[in-house]
Structures are given as structure tokens and as C-alpha cells.
Amino acid sequence: VFGTGPRLEYEILEKLEELLVTADVGVRTTQKIINNLENSIHNIDKNDFQAILHALERELLNVFERNNQREILPQHQSTECKGTPRIILAIGVNGVGKTTSIAKIAHRYKTQGKDILLVAADTFRAAANEQIEILANRANLELVKSQYGADPASVLYDGIISAEKTKKDVVLVDTAGRLHTKVNLMEEIKKMNRVIRKNIHSSNIEVLLIIDSTAGHNAVYQARSFSENLGATGIMLTKLDGTAKGGMVVAIEDELEIPVKLVGIGEGIDDIEDFVPADFVKAILY
Amino acid sequence: VISEKFQNIFRNLKKPGRLTEDNIKAALREVQLVLLEADVNYKVVKEFIGNISEKAVGQQVLKSLQPGQQVIKVVHEELIGLLGKSACSINMAEAQPTVIMVVGLQGGGKTTTSAKLVKYFTKQNYQCSLAAADIYRPAAVKQLEVLGSQLNVPVFTEGNNAVKIATNSVKLASRDSKDIVIIDTAGRLHIDQTLMKELVDMKKATKAQEVLLVVDAMTGQDAVKIAREYQDVLGIDGVILTKMDGDARGGAVISVCAVTGKPVKFIGNGEKLDNLELFYPDRMASRILG
Numbered sequence A: 001v002f003g004t005g006p007r008l009e010y011e012i013l014e015k016l017e018e019l020l021v022t023a024d025v026g027v028r029t030t031q032k033i034i035n036n037l038e039n040s041i042h043n044i045d046k047n048d049f050q051a052i053l054h055a056l057e058r059e060l061l062n063v064f065e066r067n068n069q070r071e072i073l074p075q076h077q078s079t080e081c082k083g084t085p086r087i088i089l090a091i092g093v094n095g096v097g098k099t100t101s102i103a104k105i106a107h108r109y110k111t112q113g114k115d116i117l118l119v120a121a122d123t124f125r126a127a128a129n130e131q132i133e134i135l136a137n138r139a140n141l142e143l144v145k146s147q148y149g150a151d152p153a154s155v156l157y158d159g160i161i162s163a164e165k166t167k168k169d170v171v172l173v174d175t176a177g178r179l180h181t182k183v184n185l186m187e188e189i190k191k192m193n194r195v196i197r198k199n200i201h202s203s204n205i206e207v208l209l210i211i212d213s214t215a216g217h218n219a220v221y222q223a224r225s226f227s228e229n230l231g232a233t234g235i236m237l238t239k240l241d242g243t244a245k246g247g248m249v250v251a252i253e254d255e256l257e258i259p260v261k262l263v264g265i266g267e268g269i270d271d272i273e274d275f276v277p278a279d280f281v282k283a284i285l286y
Numbered sequence B: 001v002i003s004e005k006f007q008n009i010f011r012n013l014k015k016p017g018r019l020t021e022d023n024i025k026a027a028l029r030e031v032q033l034v035l036l037e038a039d040v041n042y043k044v045v046k047e048f049i050g051n052i053s054e055k056a057v058g059q060q061v062l063k064s065l066q067p068g069q070q071v072i073k074v075v076h077e078e079l080i081g082l083l084g085k086s087a088c089s090i091n092m093a094e095a096q097p098t099v100i101m102v103v104g105l106q107g108g109g110k111t112t113t114s115a116k117l118v119k120y121f122t123k124q125n126y127q128c129s130l131a132a133a134d135i136y137r138p139a140a141v142k143q144l145e146v147l148g149s150q151l152n153v154p155v156f157t158e159g160n161n162a163v164k165i166a167t168n169s170v171k172l173a174s175r176d177s178k179d180i181v182i183i184d185t186a187g188r189l190h191i192d193q194t195l196m197k198e199l200v201d202m203k204k205a206t207k208a209q210e211v212l213l214v215v216d217a218m219t220g221q222d223a224v225k226i227a228r229e230y231q232d233v234l235g236i237d238g239v240i241l242t243k244m245d246g247d248a249r250g251g252a253v254i255s256v257c258a259v260t261g262k263p264v265k266f267i268g269n270g271e272k273l274d275n276l277e278l279f280y281p282d283r284m285a286s287r288i289l290g
């Protein structure tokens, strides 16, 4: 199918392909975007690389502009489900930054004057409790935890009940890292999700998938699997302070429509920012 | 064992007499997509396909009876070649203890892998000890202590900075006649000059025999930059590819080996301390080809 735009020179197509693939946009998504670009550019000087980049920028922004809801736990649409507490569940594969990120979000809410409760539902990994306990103490955050090896669903339940009793605004739940290919671990997180849904209205639930910006195509498999099992409502993209561009979120937004809401830009408790598509796209292209 | 899916790329090349330079090029374009989807670095892939192209359109292949099989064989062998030798051993020191530093980016699996290495060497009757040189991450020392107690090995933590903890650990390991001391370090970005210098100082002060770079199997295009920086600034002796029990194809390993020229010594295949295996280039090549 030939588009109405000018077909670009092979050298230019290669340059664009290299730019997107090396940013981890993914090879198939890159092909799709470049095809869209060729079908959409009119009245453009085929030799003006800056103009072509500008058109590519628009093409990438089009993917992000389909998703306008980028707020964590967005404002309620109606007043009927305005109950408390609201809840954020951090999920994702091993080592991506779940514990650090949930502490950052909790600290942010605290500085906004919200009453928050952290729940240490990683009862599996060595010193997971100790790690989140230190972060909670440093930021003066209340924490619910249990012993090493306890059932994470019951720690979660205790946390929800405690938050309801003490009228907390937000409960933030840290979970153990798990590869999406491990059926028993996915069953465990699904069970935790059911516990939440039994007690809290869906408009008050944020299932936040934590994705490492250094990840390649596997990030899309992770997103697909977690989304199929639990339904992710948002993504936090971590470690963007490195050299990785995190381009696979383009594929994730394009194919799965899960919005990137937050980014992690360092190891400190304040190293968190709202995700801004325009800035993200510029960092890939320029 | 190369997958059916990969072999299908060459199904059109299996009929003798129908082979042209053009359809080999088309098949190699497919190979390029396979490798990029497996997260092999873009430039590495271009170079790789270029080399294969020369070999594949060479006269011998065009005339052979099973040209498709021939091309697959060339791709597979070239990939194995890039991955270096199999089951490479750790450089043991002439005078004990052998010092091994475990380094890499945040969250890659260094602490877990340090403990796995202890279990691996203990099974071979080496006396091991651990050094907890991550003084930054909350409860990092505690994490290593928990693992050390599971393995019944000492975890050295004395010192007011990471380099001192490392050198003290080597002294204590020597005093206690340990064969191997494994130093767990804090995760750090390859672009963090201060923290990279800490590793350089630590390597110099401990005269470490082995610096092992831990790389997450799901790493994408950034693997090249990470590997290049760690090799140029610090110098590494080997690589450990972790989280191979997932479905990441692991093409980052090609970038790392190509850029550092160093072999992969082990793979991490799970969260338990037994989940450390020797690296086999042929198995890895098959996995990358999907």
C-alpha cells in the first residue's frame, strides 16, 4: 500500500531506524512508526533531515496523545465512590525499583499533606522488610509489615483494614519481584488483587507496573502478561537517570494502551517526576 | 537446537537451483529482525549481517544442495563465535585468598549472585567468605548477612567506606585462611564518575583477580554503553547474565561480549542460591535465535 507522502531515501530511513531501535522503541514498533511517517508527511523536503525529525516527533507524540489520563489515582468522576482509602499496588519483575518507587510516591503524598500507609507485602526476599522499614523511617511514613515468610495477601489485608480504621487517604503496597513467566507467582499477585477488589472500589485502585528503562523488548512481554493477569492502570518508568531511553513504553502505549504516569530519575526519595510525553520524545530524538 | 520458527526463514532457500543473491539478502533481513527483537545491539547486528552476507553469498553456499541449512549453520556458528568459549573458569590467585568483585547496574542481581557464587565454590570445597561493600542501599548489608547465614559463611562488614570494607575483608579472609572472598558492591550507573572511581580504587587496593559484571538478561540496547564504560574505566574479567529463567532472549550478551572481549562465566537462572549455572555459548545462541 503506497501512501501519499514522499518515499524517503534509504539512508534516511536507516538513520531513523537506528535512532528509534537504539532507543529501545523495538523493531516492529519502529517499522510501524516509520511507515506511518512516510504515509503522513506532505510538502516536506526529502533532504531536510531536521524537518523529517520534526515529523517523526509528531508521529511519536501521536502515540502518547491517545492516552490522556496520566495522573496517579486520578480525581473521581462522581462522588459516589469517594471512599477511603485509595490504594496503589506496585508490581513488576525483580530489581526494577518497586520498593524505592513506592517509597518515593508515599513521600510525595506525605508532603502534599495526605495520610498515608505503606504496606510491606514482599515477605519473600532477604531483608525486604528491613529495606522498606529504613525508607519508611527516613521519610516518617507509617508502615505495616509482617514476619519474613508470611502470606503476602494477609499482610495486604491487614494493611487495608488498618488504613480503613485509621482513615488513611492512600495505602501504598510494595510486592515481591516476580518474573511474569512464573505461574505460581502470578497466581499470588492475582490473589492479592482480588483481596484489594473485595475491599476497595475500582475507581480507587491504581495497579502500577514498574518498568526498568534499561529493558529491551522483554518490557513489552512483561506489560502484556501483567496486564492480562491483573490489568495495569499505569506505569512508572525507572532509572531514566542512566543512558537508556526507555523507548519500549512507546510499544506498550501503542499496543496495550497502558499510560506511563511517573518516572524515576535517581535513588533518592525525591527522584520522581511526572511523565511528560513531549520531554520523553525529545530525549529520544535529539 | 534451532527453533522451527528460525529455520522457516530459510525455507525458500532449501530448494536448490532457485537461490539468488536477492533471496539470501531477504532471508538475512529476516535474521536481522530476529536479532534486533532479541535485543542484540543495532550496530552489532549490522556488522554481523554484513559478515554473514559475505559468507552466505559466497560461491560455495550458492552451489550447495542445502543452501538454507548452510546459511543457518553459518549464522549459528558466527553467533557462537561472538559469545566466546564455554564454561570459563575463575582466575584463582596464587596466594589465597582469591578476590572476586561483583559489579554492575542497580537491581541486576549482584547481591543474590555473590551468595550464589559462594554456594557454587563451597560445593567445590573452597572456603569462602563474603564482603558487604554496599554501604548505600538501605539494608544491603543486612541482605547479604541473611544470605551469608543461610550459607554458613562469614560476612565481613568492617570499615567506614566501601574500599576499606573491601581491603579489611581481604585481610580477614587471609587471616582465616579463606580460599575466596567475594565482594558485593553497590549498584551504580556506568556514567557515575565518583562511584566508578570507587570501584577502580577498590580493585587496585584489593588486587582483585576477578571483576565480574552482572548484567540483567532483559537489558536492551543500553548494554553496549554499560559494557563499554565498565570495561574502559574499570576493566572486567567476566560477565554473569542474570534472570535467565524468564523469557528475555538475552541478546544484550552479544553486545557485552563484542564490546568487552570477555567471556560470560555463569548465568543466573532463578532466585534461589542454587540457581547459578555455567554458561554454554551454543545454548545461548539458540536462545537468541528464538
Ligand SMILES: Nc1nc2c(ncn2[C@@H]2O[C@H](COP(=O)(O)OP(=O)(O)OP(=O)(O)O)[C@@H](O)[C@H]2O)c(=O)[nH]1
Pocket (backbone or CB within 6 Å): A092, A093, A094, A095, A096, A097, A098, A099, A100, A101, A122, A125, A175, A176, A177, A178, A238, A239, A240, A241, A242, A263, A264, A265, A266, A267, A271, B106, B107, B137, B187, B189
Ligand atoms: N539510578 C536509579 N536507581 C534506581 C531507581 N529506582 C530504583 N533504583 C535502584 O535500583 C535498585 C533496586 O531497587 P529496588 O527498589 O530494591 O527494586 P525492587 O523492584 O523493589 O527489587 P525486588 O524487590 O528485589 O524485586 C536499588 O539499588 C535502587 O536504589 C532510579 O530511578 N534510578
Ligand SMILES: Nc1nc2c(ncn2[C@@H]2O[C@H](COP(=O)(O)OP(=O)(O)OP(=O)(O)O)[C@@H](O)[C@H]2O)c(=O)[nH]1
Pocket (backbone or CB within 6 Å): A094, A095, A125, A177, A179, B105, B106, B107, B108, B109, B110, B111, B112, B113, B134, B137, B140, B185, B186, B187, B188, B242, B243, B244, B245, B246, B267, B268, B269, B270, B271, B275
Ligand atoms: N528470577 C530471578 N531473579 C533474580 C535472579 N538474580 C537475582 N534475582 C532477583 O533480582 C532482584 C534483585 O537482586 P539483588 O541481588 O538485590 O540485585 P542487586 O544487583 O544486588 O541490586 P542493587 O544492590 O540494588 O544494585 C531480587 O528480587 C533477586 O531475588 C535470577 O537469576 N532470576
Ligand SMILES: [Mg+2]
Pocket (backbone or CB within 6 Å): A098, A099, A100, A122, A128, A174, A175, A176, A177
Ligand atoms: Mg523490592
Ligand SMILES: [Mg+2]
Pocket (backbone or CB within 6 Å): B110, B111, B112, B134, B137, B140, B185, B186, B187
Ligand atoms: Mg545489592
